[in-house]
Amino acid sequence: MSGFSAEWLALREPVDHRSVSPLVRDAARKWIGARKQIDVIDLGCGSGSNLRGLAPYLPSAQRWRLVDWDQALLDHARTAIAEWADRSEDAANSLALRSAGKEIDVAFEQADLMKDYAQVLDKPAGLVTAAAFFDLVSSQWIADFCAALAKRRLPLYTVLTYNGEEDWTPPHELDAAVLAAFHRHQQGDKGFGPAAGPGAVEALRQTLEAEGYTVITDASPWHMDRGDARLIEALAVGTAQAAVETGQVSEGAAAEWLAARRYADTCRIGHVDLFAYPS
Numbered sequence: 025m026s027g028f029s030a031e032w033l034a035l036r037e038p039v040d041h042r043s044v045s046p047l048v049r050d051a052a053r054k055w056i057g058a059r060k061q062i063d064v065i066d067l068g069c070g071s072g073s074n075l076r077g078l079a080p081y082l083p084s085a086q087r088w089r090l091v092d093w094d095q096a097l098l099d100h101a102r103t104a105i106a107e108w109a110d111r112s113e114d115a116a117n118s119l120a121l122r123s124a125g126k127e128i129d130v131a132f133e134q135a136d137l138m139k140d141y142a143q144v145l146d147k148p149a150g151l152v153t154a155a156a157f158f159d160l161v162s163s164q165w166i167a168d169f170c171a172a173l174a175k176r177r178l179p180l181y182t183v184l185t186y187n188g189e190e191d192w193t194p195p196h197e198l199d200a201a202v203l204a205a206f207h208r209h210q211q212g213d214k215g216f217g218p219a220a221g222p223g224a225v226e227a228l229r230q231t232l233e234a235e236g237y238t239v240i241t242d243a244s245p246w247h248m249d250r251g252d253a254r255l256i257e258a259l260a261v262g263t264a265q266a267a268v269e270t271g272q273v274s275e276g277a278a279a280e281w282l283a284a285r286r287y288a289d290t291c292r293i294g295h296v297d298l299f300a301y302p303s
Contacts, residue, residue: 030100033071035255040155041077044183045242048297052181053081055301056151061085065144067137067154068092072101072130074155074183076108079126082151086128091135091144093215098132105130138165138216142172152180156295159186159210159224162217166227174235179301180228184244186210188222189294198273198281205267225296237300246293259293260285 056062062083066074069090079086092098102119106112109121109128121128135144145152152173158166173180190203211221220227229239248256264282267273273281 028070028097030071030097032258033073033097034104035258037071037073037076039246039248039252039255040073040184043244043246043295044077045244045297047242048181048183048240048244048299049078049081051240052151052179052299055179055299056083059083059150061087062150063087063089063148064151064153065089065147065149066091067141067144067152068157068160069101070094070097070155072105072108074153075105075128075130077155077183078153078181079128080124082126084126086126087148088128088130089133089144089147089149090130091133091137093134093136095134098134102130102132141169145172145176145178149176149178152178154180154182156184156186158182158228159221160214160216160219161224162213163220163223163227165216166220166224167231170228170231170235174232174237174302177302179299180232181297181299182228183297184295185225185228185298186222187225187243187294187296189245189292191290191292192285192288193290194288196281196284198277202263202267202273202278202281205270205272206263208270208272209266225298228298228300232300236303238303239298239300241296241298244295244297246291246295248291248293250289252291253287256288256291257286259291260288 060083069092075088109123111122113120117132119130211219232239260282264278268275268278
């Protein structure tokens with residue numbers, strides 16, 4: 025998968041955490057019930073943001089396996105999670121943490137999820153999770169992954185999957201053209217074949233329901249204003265660059281759009297959260 029910088033992941037983390045759907049998170053918590061311990065596999069873990077956001081809502085004893093292809097991000101995640109915890113003890117390829125009354129063991133695994141997801145899912149797991157991941161993989165990969173998930177009867181909780189909806193204010197005459205070009209760019213190959221992009225959640229829902237899963241979804245949009253100015257600017261710069269790379273938007277048009285958008289008053293980026301469990 026194409027890499028993301030630790031700086032970008034840190035910039036988006038506060039907005040990610042406040043945007044997660046309580047409805048879907050509570051559905052996952054209800055399914056977990058009163059158990060005291062849970063094993064979690066986090067796919068495409070990046071800097072470990074998903075653990076930091078979700079761990080407070082899980083049982084008191086947790087064992088996480090953070091999986092990513094990018095060893096630099098795994099190393100960064102190890103440092104960031106240790107700093108986040110109230111207490112941290114190092115082992116060879118793991119951390120033993122205490123945070124807000126939770127006892128959390130964290131293992132780190134470098135793996136190519138394009139071809140090795142089945143081996144990853146064979147590790148002990150009571151919950152498979154991911155954040156901002158499934159819009160980057162192909163529809164075929166989603167189908168194959170869901171089949172592997174169903175074979176093992178594992179639940180899936182995934183948050184912040186992009187759904188293609190964007191609203192910037194004030195409006196600009198190039199918004200539609202730039203968004204169309206951005207979607208074309210997003211559907212390029214990120215290492216898993218042509219990416220599902222905004223169609224990812226619907227592909228997950230249909231495939232998992234066909235596998236006999238109960239699926240719960242809810243919107244989890246980013247709502248940003250001038251208090252999120254750095255993230256708005258970074259998002260605008262990345263969107264303009266992607267639009268130009270498709271050839272659908274000229275450099276001049278993208279520069280005009282970017283000049284207006286990097287200091288936008290507000291920005292809403294649509295996402296969807298999903299929890300699915302075997303019926």
